[in-house]
Amino acid sequence: MSRALDRTGIWIGWAFFADLANALALTFGYMFSRPVTMQYPDKEKWLPYSRYRGHHFLKRDDEGEIKCVACELCARICPCYCIEVIPYEDEKGNRHPAKFEIDMARCLFCGLCEDACPADAIALGQQYEFSSFSSRDLVIGRDDLLGKPGKAATGGGVVSARLNTEQDVLVETSEPQGYNWWRNIRRT
Amino acid sequence: MELVVALGLIVFKVALLIAILLLLPLPLTWLERKVAGHMQQRMGPMRVGWHGLLQPVADGIKLLTKEDHIPAEADRFLFKLAPILALAPPFVVFVAVPFGESVSVLGTEITLYVSNMNVALLFVFAVIGIEVYGVIFGGWAANSKYAVLGSLRTCAQMISYEIPMGFAVIGVVMLAQSMSLLEIVRAQADVWNIVYQPVGFFVFFVAGLAESQRIPFDLAEAEGDLGAGFHTEYSGIRFAFFMVSEYAIMLLTSVLAVILFFGGWNGVLVPLPPLLWFVLKVAFFVYVFIWFRFTFPRYRYDQLMAIGWKVLLPLSMANIIITGVAFL
Structure with missing residues (x-):
């Protein structure tokens, strides 16, 4: 009985395009919902997720000396062989890298170098804007790596984009977890 | 003087x-x-x-x-003619379309229409029918299989939907006792035609959607399964001609829907200038066109033909008969 009624109801609905009207109402409602677009990089930028693996950086210890002991484990474990380390011994007899180069064009940001490092010297930070017109520019040396921004937990921020923007782009730092774009998607 | x-x-x-x-x-x-x-x-x-x-x-x-590219195997004359044939009819049609009664500027009455034909409706449908030649020529002259497929589809679609569209407006003509668009609007001064002709409006609007090749009837340029329809091989300014023509037809369909069924420049409740009423109604219909486009999926080709011949045509004929009986 009720099923038959349901069926007639559905047929009457079809005859008067109830389904099409529903669809139109839905899209009309969506038209006035807030867009999820973040206008990168014109108007806004956001911190990536706190565990985001971005550009590598090298750490210094408390005395300001580079932490890296040039054991070359990172170069060994790297699946795409993009790290090149040449060690030297300083006057105190400590091992340090004379040359520490990462070819960012080849890096796949797996983070294995960070896991392998016994001295906690290399990690993948928050920077994600380092595109370049020349792959040669993407080979980053030791001193550049020391200056790169760190992780979000240790105060790593995003440096300004290389694109020319009209005014300074603000980074929203109130959210340490990064921007959850999926939070703004309307679910019905 | x-x-x-x-x-x-x-x-x-x-x-x-x-x-x-x-x-x-x-x-x-x-x-x-x-x-x-x-x-x-x-x-x-x-x-x-x-x-x-x-x-x-x-x-x-x-x-x-952009480069104005003509394919090597194309029929150059027809290829150049087609965009103009597609562009001109929608422009010509607007000659017969009134936008209001008249306004007085510096003491002289200026009518808001170029000509008040007594067969304006016939003129509109006759001239808009020419546009299909642009589509045929464009698809044929490009000598490309995708363009031909697209133009075949478009031709079949436009020809089969022109028939219910023409039948749908006969009810309006019967009510106004005139084919002049001006008289039709004047006849709606008290009650809009949509009250008497809801079925006629429905048929007219659906056929209008198909005529202007908008979703859900945009089989001509179904991006997924044809290159881009009959204008696959067109680029640059010639492609722009086709696009302008498409928008002009969309505008024309909105204008005709307003004039024939929604009282033209006659307002309700709010006393606004007649021209403003007209523009507002047309803008609403243009918005509806866009709204439909981003709401509905595309009909299949056999469904398109079935809707045209098995649904809209009988509906429009029934509409004529019922209107006639009611008149008697």
Whole structure:
């Protein structure tokens, strides 16, 4: 009985395009919902997720000396062989890298170098804007790596984009977890 | 002297009409992209000008400066003729379309229409039928299989939907006892035709959607399964001609829907200037076109034909019969 009624109801609905009207109402409602677009990089930028693996950086210890002991484990474990380390011994007899180069064009940001490092010297930070017109520019040396921004937990921020923007782009730092774009998607 | 003034007035009106029709696609494309964006929780164009307002200008410059490419195997004469054939009829049609009664400027009454034909409706449907030649020639002359497939589909679609469209307006003609669009609007001064002719309006609007090749009947340029329909091989300014023609037809369908079924420039409740009422109603219908486009999926080709011949045609005929019986 009720099923038959349901069926007639559905047929009457079809005859008067109830389904099409529903669809139109839905899209009309969506038209006035807030867009999820973040206008990168014109108007806004956001911190990536706190565990985001971005550009590598090298750490210094408390005395300001580079932490890296040039054991070359990172170069060994790297699946795409993009790290090149040449060690030297300083006057105190400590091992340090004379040359520490990462070819960012080849890096796949797996983070294995960070896991392998016994001295906690290399990690993948928050920077994600380092595109370049020349792959040669993407080979980053030791001193550049020391200056790169760190992780979000240790105060790593995003440096300004290389694109020319009209005014300074603000980074929203109130959210340490990064921007959850999926939070703004309307679910019905 | 009077003749010169009258002639000058007509030339001025025609020039104004052409300018408006050529420039209207600019805001319409912007509106379409904005509405599309917001319906999909995007923003649409934002970078060129304030909220992307200059985006259509940028697009226009892009189209103008692109290479005008003619395929090697194409029939060059027809290939060049087709965009003009597609563009001219929608412009010509607007000659017969009234936008209001008249306004008085500097003491002289200026009518808001170029000509008051007594067979305006017939003229509109006759001239708009020519547009299909542009589509046929465009698809055929390009000598490309995708273009031919697209133009075949478009021809079948436009021809089969012109019939129910023509039948749907007969009820309106019967009510107004005239084929002049001006008389039809005057006859609706008290009650709009939509009250007497809801079925007629439905058939007219669906057929109008198909005529202007908009979703859900945009089989001509179904992006997924044809290259781009009959204008696959067109580029640059010739492609722009087809696009302008498409928008002009969309506008024409909206204008006709307003004139035939929604009382033209007759207002209700709110006393606004008649021209403003007219523009508002047309804008609403243009919005509905865009709204439909980003709501509905595309009909299959056999469904399209079935709707045209098995649903709309009998409906429009029944509408004529019922209107006639009610008249007796």
